[in-house]
Amino acid sequence: MRLEPNALLAVTTGCSLGVLIGSAAIFGAPGLLLKYVIIAVIVTAAFPPLNAIMRRRMGLPTTKIITLESERSAMWATLYPAMITLLAIVPLIFSGRDYGILIIVGAVWFGGTISSALLERKESH
Numbered sequence: 001m002r003l004e005p006n007a008l009l010a011v012t013t014g015c016s017l018g019v020l021i022g023s024a025a026i027f028g029a030p031g032l033l034l035k036y037v038i039i040a041v042i043v044t045a046a047f048p049p050l051n052a053i054m055r056r057r058m059g060l061p062t063t064k065i066i067t068l069e070s071e072r073s074a075m076w077a078t079l080y081p082a083m084i085t086l087l088a089i090v091p092l093i094f095s096g097r098d099y100g101i102l103i104i105v106g107a108v109w110f111g112g113t114i115s116s117a118l119l120e121r122k123e124s125h
Contacts, residue, residue: 005066006120009077010113016084017044017106024099027091032098039100040107047111048118065116080109 021040025033055062065080066073084106091099 004117004120004124005074005077006064006113006117009065009080010110010117012081013084013110013113016081016088017103017110020084020088020106021103023088023091024102027095028097028099032100035100036103039103040110043104043107044111044114047108048115051111051115062119063116064119065113080113084109 017040021033021036024036052062065077087102087106090102091097
């Protein structure tokens with residue numbers, strides 16, 4: 001079984017989102033873990049179809065994050081999990097706050113990687 005690079009990017013970005021949720025729940029305002037998980041699930045699930053609709057309406061092509069045509073796309077793709085992991089440091093520094101907006105940002109980036117992985121899977125079948 002071959003693991004496609006866009007799917008691997010989605011997995012690593014999802015793991016980084018999990019670290020962000022954990023960091024926000026542990027160091028943020030108390031009792032918000034369920035809220036963060038619900039936000040992450042809803043935003044991640046809503047992003048791929050809404051992104052496809054907006055791309056069609058705007059006349060933009062559907063693109064994958066990692067492509068064979070661009071040899072540097074994999075290098076640039078590492079920024080997705082890296083940025084989400086860096087966001088996880090914010091609750092450590094500024095503890096006791098609600099970090100729902102960070103979860104939304106991370107979930108949108110994760111949704112983008114899922115969109116890319118689904119597009120690759122659709123093209124390969």
